[in-house]
Amino acid sequence: KIRNNLVEINEDGSFILNQEYFNYATGLTMVKERKWESLFGFSKRKVNAEINQEYKDLAFAIQQVTEEIVINLCKEVKKITDAPYLCVAGGVGLNGVAMGKVDKLQIFEDVFVQPAAGDAGGALGAAYAANHIYYDQPRNITGSDGLKACYLGPQYTNDDILKTARRNNAHYEIIEEENILLSRVAKLIAEGKVIGWFQGRMEFGPRALGSRSILADARDPGMQKKLNLAIKFREGFRPFAPIVAIENVTEYFEQEKPSPYMMFVKPVVDSRKCELPSVTHVDGTARLQTIHKETNPLLWKLLNEFQLQTGCHVIINTSFNVKDEPIVNTPEEAYNCFMRTDMDHLVAGNFIFSKNPIR
Structure with missing residues (x-):
């Protein structure tokens, strides 16, 4: 039909x-x-x-x-241009299943999907085009990704977070030592806690890529339903994305290349499907994101700490928002979202927020 x-x-x-x-x-x-x-x-x-x-x-x-x-x-593009690489923009570029199949067919040596694909990201292309066409600036093709993993948005300091905490009479503790902070967070995730993660510059585009994220344990078979119904307030079937350090990606997914923007749906390795029930789709695939030490060292270290404590390199990453609302940007928005949902803790900068007084 x-x-x-x-x-x-x-x-x-x-x-x-x-x-x-x-x-x-x-x-x-x-x-x-x-x-x-x-x-x-x-x-x-x-x-x-x-x-x-x-x-x-x-x-x-x-x-x-x-x-x-x-x-x-x-x-057809390959036949006309014989170009070795494909760049994709537009809303269909966000269809991770389709893009995963294009990549698998190896029509091109590599496929790059603009991470803010869609109407909003079109502004970036328009700016580049105007710079080249109207201002006669050269097109500098370096072969490297100049988007800095899309961490291009606003950033807030611990002082900003402290003001939010005091304004809301929040329950929190401050952990200055990074290693201790990450050890605590990894332990909380391993215990089944759901963490609001608010760190560094906000992402550009529709995906939460590890700056404004909700983190949880991908090994927990009940976590998908919990996140959907009690935190995201949406249908229980909706899937979540796994994050994994680039060094460990082939241990869990049929993917060798970096995937820092969560743009490709790829098969989960057969032996790992039962280990990762909350990120594995019904067809045995997942929309993965690779984390890189160079672009997000804090999250990369958290993944390694989680592996040391559990033996698993994979964590759930979903956007820090609820249904029909944008991803949180400011500390105030993050705290309000945390308090309105069943998230267990909010980790913002060096702060760990709780719903109840810290003992």
């Missing part, structure tokens, strides 16, 4: 959407709901309603068609 009614797909990756079924060009919604209901034989799912098989089948079919178009486009 999708191919026959909604989209015409050509071998070169070009496609035409049947505008009889879409409303985004002239209306306020993406699709014409009554037309879709008539075509597929069921109505739009209501918020919090059960996700039955027909919705799953439709989502799977749309994903398959999307992957076909993306892969055809990539093959």
Whole structure:
């Protein structure tokens, strides 16, 4: 039904959407709901309603068609340019399953997905284009990633965090020694505690990459449901991303290259699937992020400390926010989100916040 009614797909990756079924060009919604209901034989799912098989089948079919178009486009680009590398931007670049399959096909030697892919990140490309076209600045291609792992946003000091703590009469302790702080945090995660992690410069883009994150134990089979229902306030099935130090990535995932921006869904190594139930999707994959000592030394050290205590190199990383809200930016936002959810502790700078008085 999708191919026959909604989209015409050509071998070169070009496609035409049947505008009889879409409303985004002239209306306020993406699709014409009554037309879709008539075509597929069921109505739009209501918020919090059960996700039955027909919705799953439709989502799977749309994903398959999307992957076909993306892969055809990539093959056509390769044929036209014979370029060794592919750079991807735009919202479809955030489709980690499709990007993972493009990478696996090895049409290109390497695939780079702009980590702020989508409308917001388009501003970055516009700035680069204007700099080159209108200001005659050279395009300096260095072969290295100049985005600094996307840690480009605001940063707050311990003094800023202290002001927030005092303003809210918060319960906290300050641990000046970094090694002691990381040992405490690793122990808390290993004990099943959920940690709000607020460190360094905020990430640029839609993914929390280890500065404004919620951290938890990927080995806990009940952690996925706990995070979704009691902290993120969303459907219990939604998956979470694993983080792993780049040095250990091949021990857990079928991935050899760095993946610092959480843009690729890759298979979990068979022998590790049972060990990581809260980050392994039903098809045995995960949307992983590799952590690098050069760009996030604190989180890299935390992963190593967690491994020393548990034998496992992997931790859950999800964005520090709740459903329908942006990722927290300031210490005040982080504290408020922490207090409104079932997070156990907030680790901000050298502070460990608790819900109850520290003994």
